[in-house]
Amino acid sequence: MAFLAGDVYPCRSPMNVATVRRPLFLLVLVALSILPFVIQQTLGNAWLRTLDTAMLYIMLALGLNIVIGYAGLLDLGYIAFYAVGAYTYALLNSPQLLPLLSGTGYEGLLHTPIWIVLPLAAFLAGLFGMLLGAPTLKLRGDYLAIVTLGFGEIIRLLLRNLTRPVNITNGPIGINQIAPASFAGHRITSPVHLGSIELSSLHQYYFLFLVLVLCVILVSARLQDSRIGRAWIAIREDEIAAQAMGINTRNVKLMAFAMGASFGGVSGALFASYQGFVSPESFILMESVMVLAMVVLGGMGNIPGVILGAILISLTPEVLRDIVNPLQDRFLGERIVAPDDLRMLVFAMALILVMLLRPEGLWPSRRRKAEFHEADPVVTPGTRAGQHD
């Protein structure tokens, strides 16, 4: 993902960057287009599925990166926005609401095309983001974390219990029979033949997700180098000073919440389409923690870092499955540990190691590196203590 670096670091010589960037970008694009076929041929469909899921996580992690990495607002309930997006898609593309709508003439709503659902999911999730942001504007750090954690749980419980007086979410059972995304009459689940190449549903989802991941990366990168992006970072650095520079901290924070949440909403809608089924159990606290771990492990505030974190963490279970079982079969003759049980152990150790050795993350931004590795500002002795007003 080296082509991103140009967007992330302020370019000193635009001419050079532009001439290097374009061929590099095309090269990466070609590689990304071949990738699913290579993976399928060498590692099989299970890995292709993991790759698809990884892309959903990349979108989530980049969304959370706006809230935490840029604006510095610790959000532990981020998965709620994923849920909002997922249920938006599910309700608009399944028979769940049919009893409610039959005979009203609005049954057509239950086949809302994805190009309408995606912006709608982004919008609704953004709205929920502001809903969370508004009452927590004065909170910081631990206090904000607790409130956002509660918010995430509230959304999950709401989805579990929104069955009376009218059954909207179908409670803990969740929503089934969600129609996959379709484009101009073509269902993404039916195979496409391009000459001798067959594009399975997994391939098609891969390309759909790829397009959206690229959009999300572009939006993230452009926001970072903009007036609003600078305001977010300024708030994270020093909120009082940011106010004194004329930044309306209330609005700018709300924008961060809304923007981050909307990425989560898009990812959620894609998840519902891809999975064909949603239930509240997909949106537990542990998921929020996972996305947070991706951002922290990869490098808060740095787009390539966050992508790296999302890929590493979402691939780990798959890698473990492929390594642990064969190893056990070979050396022990029986399977003693389930790979899923090892997953948390591995995560915990990885996080502890990263926090000890590279607290700024695996691939940090220059700013973040400075924060962790260089001394704080030197204030001449006497100015702070001696001459207070």
Next chain:
Amino acid sequence: MTEALLEIRGINKRFGGLHALNDVSLSIRRGEIYGLIGPNGAGKTTLFNVLTGLYQPDEGSFTFNGIDLFRKKPHVVVASGIARTFQNIRLFHNMTALENVMVGRHARAKAGILGAVLRSRRTQHEEAAIKQRAAQLLDYVGISHRADDIAKHLSYGDQRRLEIARALATDPILLALDEPAAGMNSTETESLKRLMQTIRDSGITILLIEHDVKLMMGLCDRIAVLDYGRKIAEGVPETIRTDPKVIEAYLGVAES
């Protein structure tokens, strides 16, 4: 008499039982350097925070450049043309010097999320203008060679200068400086003094808190003295120097 740029009347600010500002009135004229002095704890910084919107006063009135700024939020105050620096430097420590000043342009720019994402022609122009202005200001305060350095790596004196550049980036009419010379040696203080005079000569009014009385006497057009939250004197430096109330506040009463 020149026109008053900033006028406060009967400002009161209490923190619980502490009456930090007691019925303070003052007016600052356009184009002057107005000094604020007083012993530790007199309420100078509190008054600063009231004037820049960080504190909301309990009573009084506050007009600036014909606009009512009583109990207005800091971003409104900045937009109206008051910029400030902080007593204990508050830079965005992990941003570069240039980025710090670019943040200062926030209030004078418009681009929102949509403009940034679509990178419209207007946004691009605005962004280029922000960068150019920021670079100019770094040059103006004399630290353009540090533009790409992380703010906290700058020397103490350069950090003070960067804070002034950042404040100037908001296009202020009134620049409020909270102890800009604190911790500086005499050479640094001297060049800071010249910088302040240059800024004033460019048409910006300056409000200054400073402990260095010698600096204040040589620099300010008028000075107000605060003690225990009250304004005890106001006038040109010569009268302040000989005012018995001021001497008493600083040195105590002579026993007779």
